[in-house]
């Protein structure tokens with residue numbers, strides 16, 4: 001089987017996150033979830049949550065589904081890199097994405113979420129597309145939806161085609177040859193820590209010479225920005241007049257009038273180009289804009305988030321434990 005769903009950015013002009021529709025239970029309850037290659041829990045806002053933590057999100061109601069079955073004694077609790085958290089209980093449920101169903105998917109029901117989630121009406125939860133070793137359900141960890149449907153897919157892959165300020169796609173079981181230009185460049189991933197972790201071969205700022213250097217990064221659709229080592233970030237903003245490491249934001253900002261250089265990353269000999277315009281994350285006041293490239297700080301790896309992804313077609317190949325990039 002193959003399946004495809006739209007990946008819609010929110011808020012429209014910032015691409016802070018991308019959500020896609022997931023159908024839960026019988027009769028179907030359709031919720032929009034963030035698909036996150038950097039985590040491995042499938043969890044949803046639910047009718048078990050305090051009203052004070054809900055603000056417009058659609059709620060999954062297990063009692064309204066004839067196919068939900070409590071996974072007794074199982075709980076979950078997760079914290080993400082941005083400090084956001086959620087936790088709750090677990091049911092087995094019918095979960096369908098793009099027409100691909102799995103009848104007894106571990107569906108994690110939130111009975112509590114942190115403010116970042118409560119204040120985000122666009123997302124009713126997350127669908128983890130990382131490796132199942134990262135799943136937080138106890139006492140027995142659960143498999144991701146992708147892991148569960150993998151044997152039924154026409155090919156053991158999913159393809160991510162996010163776009164800037166426009167709907168893109170998540171495709172399961174196939175690669176749409178018409179969606180990219182040239183050829184897909186693959187590189188092995190190390191999934192031992194549950195991430196789609198790769199080694200990029202270097203970078204280039206604008207038309208400056210390519211700098212060969214290994215960049216150890218995870219491909220993470222759930223992270224908005226491109227988080228890189230301090231030296232690379234410094235080299236990028238050195239070419240943006242008026243940019244600064246803003247004291248109060250603790251992040252690089254620049255004058256919205258600035259013409260941003262492109263950012264190129266290497267995958268072997270392949271060069272992936274992020275247009276300068278993609279590096280503006282958004283306006284923070286009348287004249288100041290927030291950089292889409294930021295310092296990874298004390299993280300143990302870089303994060304290739306949406307700012308990079310939206311400039312590429314990215315193939316997550318579980319069959320051959322590799323990841324592929326192509327221009328579009």
Ligand SMILES: Cc1cc(CN)n(C)n1
Nearest residue numbers: 038039080081082222223
């Ligand atoms: C909710 C969420 C997901 C991620 C990336 N895996 N972050 C940083 N926050």
